[in-house]
Amino acid sequence: MSVPRLRSLVLSSALLFALAAHAEEPAAAPPARSMQEILDASQPADWRPLDPKNTLYLELEAGRVxxxxxxxxxxxxxxxxxxLAKGGYWNGLSINRAQDNFxxxxxxxxxDQAQRKxxxxxxxxxxxxxxxxxxERLPFDRLPDADGWAPEVGFSSGFPAGRDPAAKTAWLAHCYGxxxxxxxVAADSSxxxxxxxxxxxxxxxxxxxxxxVGRVVQGMELLSVLPRGSGPLGFYTDPAQRTPIQAIRLAADVPKKERTPLEALRTDTPLFAELxxxxxxxxxxxxKHMAGHIDLCNVPLPVREAEEPPAPAKKKPARRRR
Structure with a gap:
């Protein structure tokens, strides 16, 4: 075999080997997106509107919770x-306790029970x-990490929850909000x-x-900044320290134009898993160090104001032919 032909075969073999090696290399993973980038990429189907029949408005002088x-x-x-909300039970009552870090x-x-409303x-x-x-038959979007308070933790219809597969029970978790x-003392005394x-x-x-019974989805800052009570368990000893409640109403009983149109990020989607x-x-x-772990109560549950759907375009009246 001539030297030029041998050289050509060697180069061809090297090229094929290089191409084969390159083909076996895994494709580079796309760069991880930040939480804001993930939310910016969300689609309308990734969000769910709050049900007015299951939404309470706590009205304070400082704003709405x-x-x-x-x-x-x-x-x-x-x-x-x-x-209670339909009957206006809480209207005119007050916030009576603010215990620090609780x-x-x-x-x-x-x-006195006799004096209560x-x-x-x-x-x-x-x-x-x-x-x-x-x-059983309860939707549950499980987190991958262990928890000290429950065999499994995750989200059920957007609420942080614990689950015990052996006992077949689930419950809501005491997260912030x-x-x-x-x-x-009695379990049934509420x-x-x-x-x-x-x-x-x-x-x-x-x-x-x-x-x-639920969670605050907007207005936590109005509650977390209240002055702490000086009495036992954070109760206010001076009635003047209490925050008056203007009203607590169901959103369904509030005129539509006065509602706060909110929607929450669904927890049963690939987008939420990425978040x-x-x-x-x-x-x-x-x-500088990735934790490889997240606590149930540290998972953010984004809420945003719902976008108004675009008004349908008005049809121009058909021109009459003369």
Whole structure:
């Protein structure tokens, strides 16, 4: 074989080897997106509107607090809360407690039962404890990491939740912004009139010990900045410190033009899974170590104002032919 032909074969073989080696290399993964980039890329189907029948407006002089109720976990309490709101039970009452790194609580400040405000039409004075429910046929978007308070954690219809597959039970978690129904020592001593919201580090020891009825989706800053009470458990000793409640209403009972049109990011989509991973392993330049773990209560649950659908174009009247 001639030298030029041998050289040509060697070069051809080298080229084929290089091409084969390159073909075996895995394709470079696309760069990880930040949380904001993920939200910017979301589509309308990634969001769900809040149901007006399950949305409460807590009206304060400082503004509106929006609460999403969770009837799938606390049906009896939510039904009572709806009845109380329809009857204007909380109108004119007050926020009576602000305990640092724990909760803000509102309701009737009267300690004597005889002096307390009547519940009103349709509201029940006795409710069952609704600490947990069956997990069968319950939607559940599980997180990948272990949790110290539950065998499994994730989200159910947008609410942070725990689940025990062995016991086939599930429950809502006491994350920041969770709204619960205060009770006495007896498990079934809540009637839904004394509500609180978590304003501090998530007190997960309360899970399955108190009925969680929903979560604040907008307006937490109006509650978390309230002055702390100096009495036991953060209750205000001076009535002048209490924050008056102008009204608590169901969004469904508020004229549409006066509602706050919110929608929450769905937790059952690939986009939300990507968002969780973006917070679980922070890849931006500031972070030097990726945690590989995220706590249930540290997963953000974005909410935004719903965009108004474009008005249909008006049809021009047809011109008459002469």
């Amino acid at each position: 929006v609460i999403e109720l969770a009837p799938a976990f606390a049906p009896a309490h939510v039904a009572n809360i709806r009845a 909760v803000v609580q509102w309701g009737d400040p009267a300690e 009547p519940l009103g039409r349709g509201a029940k004075a006795k409710l069952p404890a609704e600490f947990a429910r069956s997990s 969770a709204v619960g129904a205060g009770r006495d 009637d839904g009139t004394e509500l609180y919201v978590v304003i501090g580090q998530s007190p997960r020891q309360l899970d399955r010990n108190i009925t969680v 969780v991973e973006s917070r679980r392993n922070r890849r931006d330049d500031w972070y």
